Amino acid sequence: QSVLTQPPSVSGAPGQRVTISCTGSSSNIGAYDVHWYQQLPGTAPKLLIYGNRNRPSGVPDRFSGSKSGTSASLAITGLQTEDEADYYCQSYDSSLRAVVFGGGTKLTV
Amino acid sequence: EVQVVESGGGLVKPGGSLRLSCTASGFTFRNAWMSWVRQAPGKGLEWVGRIKSKTDGGTTDYAAPVKGRFTISRDDSQNALYLQMNSLKTEDAAVYYCIGPSGATGLNAFDVWGRGTMVTVSS
Numbered sequence: 001q002s003v004l005t006q007p008p009s010v011s012g013a014p015g016q017r018v019t020i021s022c023t024g025s026s027s028n029i030g031a032y033d034v035h036w037y038q039q040l041p042g043t044a045p046k047l048l049i050y051g052n053r054n055r056p057s058g059v060p061d062r063f064s065g066s067k068s069g070t071s072a073s074l075a076i077t078g079l080q081t082e083d084e085a086d087y088y089c090q091s092y093d094s095s096l097r098a099v100v101f102g103g104g105t106k107l108t109v
Numbered sequence: 110e111v112q113v114v115e116s117g118g119g120l121v122k123p124g125g126s127l128r129l130s131c132t133a134s135g136f137t138f139r140n141a142w143m144s145w146v147r148q149a150p151g152k153g154l155e156w157v158g159r160i161k162s163k164t165d166g167g168t169t170d171y172a173a174p175v176k177g178r179f180t181i182s183r184d185d186s187q188n189a190l191y192l193q194m195n196s197l198k199t200e201d202a203a204v205y206y207c208i209g210p211s212g213a214t215g216l217n218a219f220d221v222w223g224r225g226t227m228v229t230v231s232s
Contacts, residue, residue, distance in 0.1 A: 002153070035218040037154075044206060044225055045154065050218035057213075088154050092217050097170050099144060099217065104153040 003028060004089050004102035011108040012079045020105045022072045022089030028100055032092040034072035036065055039086040039104075048087070049074060076107070084109045111135035111221055113190075113207045118226030125197050129226055131190040131207030138209075139163065139185040142216050145192045147203035148225070157181075157192070157205070175201075194228070202230045 005023040012018040022034060036049040047056050049065035052072065064075045072091075076083055089102040117129040129145070144159035158171035160181045169181050180193040190207055204225040214220045 033215070033217065035214075037219075039154075044222040046222065047214065047218060047220040050214040050220070054214075056220055086153075090154075090217075090219075096173075098172055099156040099159065101146075101154045101156060 002103040003093055003096065003100040004091060006087075006089060006102035006105045008103070009106045009108065012076075014079050014081060014109060016079050017075065017077045018079060018107065019076075020074045020087050020089075020107070022074070022102050024070050024072075024091060024093075024100075026070060027095040028070075028091045028093040029067065029072055030070040031094060034065065034067050035090045036063075036074045037088045037090065039088065041085070045088065079109050081109050083107060111211050113209065113221055113223040115205065115207045115223040115226040118205065118228045120229045120231065121197055122232050123197060123199055123230055125230075126193070126195045127197065127228060129192040129194070129205055129207075129228075131192075131223060133188045133190065133207075133209070133221070136209075136211040136221065138188040140212065141209040141221075143181075143183065143190045143207065143209040144219065145181060145190075146206045146208050146219075147201075147228075148206070149200075149203040152203075155203070160190070197228075197230045199230045202228055204228075 037045040038048045039045040052067040053065045093100045113133045145157040178196045206225045207223045208219040
């Protein structure tokens with residue numbers, strides 16, 4: 001059972017918008033930044049969003065992140081078939097003194 | 110080019126030991142808080158542990174499932190990170206990734222990932 005809770009799967013048609021939620025607690029998301037990763041099939045994860053809402057260079061602005069209280073969300077607009085991947089949220093937990101990941105969400109386009 | 114390359118994976122019997130290595134290049138390794146993350150086949154990402162930079166104390170933290178069995182160390186002169194795994198269990202079987210921040214995304218967001226090295230624990 002992951003400390004950060006994500007829906008196991010989401011889906012959307014090409015061109016649509018989807019959101020992926022990440023729910024935590026006051027000892028993790030409530031106190032620390034949230035980061036998001038995209039893992040395409042057969043590859044290593046890639047940083048998609050850092051510091052709740054910032055995109056690394058090269059990440060399309062179709063991807064956006066937000067955080068409110070003890071929850072965070074990743075939104076993907078203008079869905080493309082190449083967005084089909086697993087998405088993970090990540091933060092730090094002060095009670096566990098550990099980096100924590102969500103269980104991952106599989107996006108089907 | 111910013112990159113890390115893991116090595117040392119393989120097949121080991123339950124109760125055995127294995128040492129993974131990671132060589133970094135293209136970023137200021139000595140300033141990076143480096144972590145190991147693993148992913149069992151068909152499963153999600155699981156943080157294994159991290160080591161802070163020597164400037165920040167060089168201390169280590171571990172996930173509960175590996176605490177007392179795994180040890181992370183670093184050699185900044187070689188831009189190298191290590192994961193010593195002892196008393197291995199079948200549930201430790203996974204792809205192990207060396208990860209870290211290049212410096213552009215803060216201390217706890219990992220923009221540097223290797224391709225991973227596979228560890229199989231089986232008799």
